Amino acid sequence: GRLFVNRVFHISAEKMFDLLFTDSSFMRRFMDIRKIIGASSTSWQKEASGGMKRTLNYTITITNPLAGKFSTATETQTLYKESREGQYYMIDSEVYTHDVPYHDYFYTQNRYCIIRNSKHKCRLRIYTDVKYKKQPWGLVKSFISKNSWSGLEDYFRHLEAELLEEEAELTQGSGDS
Ligand code: YK8
Numbered sequence: 001g002r003l004f005v006n007r008v009f010h011i012s013a014e015k016m017f018d019l020l021f022t023d024s025s026f027m028r029r030f031m032d033i034r035k036i037i038g039a040s041s042t043s044w045q046k047e048a049s050g051g052m053k054r055t056l057n058y059t060i061t062i063t064n065p066l067a068g069k070f071s072t073a074t075e076t077q078t079l080y081k082e083s084r085e086g087q088y089y090m091i092d093s094e095v096y097t098h099d100v101p102y103h104d105y106f107y108t109q110n111r112y113c114i115i116r117n118s119k120h121k122c123r124l125r126i127y128t129d130v131k132y133k134k135q136p137w138g139l140v141k142s143f144i145s146k147n148s149w150s151g152l153e154d155y156f157r158h159l160e161a162e163l164l165e166e167e168a169e170l171t172q173g174s175g176d177s
Contacts, residue, residue, distance in 0.1 A: 001109075001127055001128055001129030001130075002127070002128055002129075002149070002152075002153075003125065003126070003127050004126050004127070004128055004152065004153065004156035004157075004160075005124055005125060005126040005156055005159070005160050006123070006124075006125050006126075007123070007124060007160065008117055008121055008122070008123050009121065009122055009123075009124060009163060009164075009167050010120060010121055010167050010170070010171050011120070011121070011122060011163075011166070011167055011170060012086070012116070012119065012120050012121070012122060013086055013087060013088070013089065013114050013115065013116040013117075013122040014085065014086045015170075016089075016114045016122050016124060017089050017114055019163070019166065020112065020114075021077065021079070021089075021091060021112075023041065026162075026166055029162075030158075030159065030162050031058070033158075033162075034060075034061070034155070034158070035060075035061035036058050036059070036060050036061070037058065037059045037061070038057075038058055038059050039056060039057070039058040040056070040057050040058070041054055041055070041056045041057075042054045042055050042056075044079065047078075049081065050081035051078050051079055051080050051081045052078070052079040053076065053077065053078050053079070054076075054077050055074065055075070055076050055077075056074070056075040056076075056077070057072070057073070057074055057075075058072075058073055058075075059071065059072050059073070060072075060073050060097065062100070062151075064147055064150075064151060066101065066147060067100045067101060067147075068099060068100070070099065071097045071098060071099035071100050071103075072097075072098045072099055073095055073096060073097045073098065074095070074096045074098070075093055075094065075095045075096075076093065076094045077091055077092070077093045078091065078092045078093075079091050080092070086116060087115075087116045088113075088114070088115055088116065089112070089113070089114040090111070090112070090113050090114075091111070091112040091113075091114075092109065092110070092111050092112075093109070093110045093111075093112070094107055094108070094109055095107060095108040095109075095110065102136065102140060102143075102144050104133065104134070105132060105133060105134055105136045105140070105144060106130055106131060106132050106133065106144050106148070107130075107131055107133065108128065108129070108130055108131070108148065108152065109128070109129045109130075109131050110126060110127070110128050111125075111126070111127040111128075111129075112124070112125070112126050113125040113126075113127075124163070126156055126159075128152050128156070130144065130145050130148045130149070130152075
């Protein structure tokens with residue numbers, strides 16, 4: 001896998017969780033810019049294992065010429081029971097893109113760690129892996145991974161940039177350090 005984001009933000013851990021994992025205006029705006037449309041989400045629900053789960057459905061707009069212009073996607077997010085509100089959050093997200101070539105071969109697993117650094121700061125880590133449901137032959141596998149990595153890199157670079165903008169707005173004149 002790859003570590004796409006690893007940075008300290010001047011945003012509390014709790015706020016970071018709210019921005020990324022609730023129906024926040026930040027996330028709605030970000031999806032708008034990425035042309036991710038028709039998003040719907042279940043609420044966070046308690047699991048027997050002690051963790052929490054929610055499922056999102058949306059349609060992504062694709063710029064890769066090798067795929068169609070749109071694909072529906074399902075994202076299942078699991079908040080691990082080891083998470084501690086305001087301190088430490090670990091979320092695994094599995095994303096299935098249903099309408100891209102070879103969609104029955106792969107999915108994407110993203111791991112988000114939000115770690116409290118101080119009252120107003122947290123570290124965000126986003127680690128991504130392309131997983132295979134069935135073993136494709138070598139040529140297909142490298143085709144899938146090459147095209148997935150480029151799309152994922154673009155997405156998470158952009159997310160990081162938007163979070164930095166949000167940080168600038170939030171700290172604007174607040175005097176927090
Ligand atoms: C989530 C992984 C692959 C897919 C895409 C496929 C190209 C076609 C591959 C063929 C377009 C928001 C991606 C990047 C679309 C976007 C997905 C996002 C960024 C030619 C073999 C959507 C995180 C996420 C996970 C998987 C990404 C797709 O929050 O290249």
